[in-house]
Amino acid sequence: MAAQSFEKTNFFWELQQQVQRFNEWLESVTARNQNQVPELSLEPWFLDLLWLVVRGIFWLILGLILIWLGRQIWQNWQKYYDSVPSLSNAGLTKAGANKLKVSVWIERSRKFYLEGNYQEAVRCLYMATIQRLNDRGIILDETSRTDGEYRQLIQNLPNREAYQILLNTHEQLCFANRVISLEIFERCQQAYQEIEKQ
Incomplete structure (x- = not known):
């Protein structure tokens, strides 16, 4: 029987091996650092306060945008109104x-x-x-x-x-x-x- 030739390596197989090695390395790094990070426990009142601040900032920004937009419309309307002499x-x-x-x-x-x-x-x-x-x-x-x-x-x-x-x-x-x-x-x-x- 003739000896058959087999592939010793393949590009896709090599790529799969590299991805697997990267995933294993990433898992080992995150497992090591997970023990060093202190667990953050937030009190319910703090979460409520934080949510209130975030909502307040959102409404403030939205209000400022609306005021700016209203002012732009008003100024453009005034320019038009003033430009028509009659x-x-x-x-x-x-x-x-x-x-x-x-x-x-x-x-x-x-x-x-x-x-x-x-x-x-x-x-x-x-x-x-x-x-x-x-x-x-x-x-x-x-x-x-x-x-x-x-x-x-x-x-x-x-x-x-x-x-x-x-x-x-x-x-x-x-x-x-x-x-x-x-x-x-x-x-x-x-x-x-x-x-x-x-």
């Missing part, structure tokens, strides 16, 4: 504001003028002008229309300069944060009176 100054959006009659806008302008709030007085004159154009069917008011678009649409109207004074002042008021003086208000009021005479 909301922050007049308390109205342009869409809701245009539903008012011209006479109401003029009355508001007078009220703001008497209070010394020339910016809002000019804004009301501007809104009265836009509403007057809408009421007469000359230029229908659309909330998406800009001052530049109104400027293009008034090119063929009589008293174009009076309209431009109000449009330019409103544009500077909203986008350049221009401070409106009594002089500027009076010029805008005179321009509106010229428009009203048509």
Whole structure:
């Protein structure tokens, strides 16, 4: 009979042997150290106190996160609110504001003028002008229309300069944060009176 060849070693068998040796070594180390570690016995009141502290820390962290999140939301909302001039100054959006009659806008302008709030007085004159154009069917008011678009649409109207004074002042008021003086208000009021005479 021919002599058969046998494997003397195998990679997987060697790996299994190494893993077994490591496990035996780890078991001997932990058994030795287990006798040296004192047994920890905690009283029930201590466990209750520890659990109370852990819960308190959890709720404190959660509360701080919620406060921080609320503050971030509030600050972003404030930035938005402050960036919309008609909301922050007049308390109205342009869409809701245009539903008012011209006479109401003029009355508001007078009220703001008497209070010394020339910016809002000019804004009301501007809104009265836009509403007057809408009421007469000359230029229908659309909330998406800009001052530049109104400027293009008034090119063929009589008293174009009076309209431009109000449009330019409103544009500077909203986008350049221009401070409106009594002089500027009076010029805008005179321009509106010229428009009203048509």
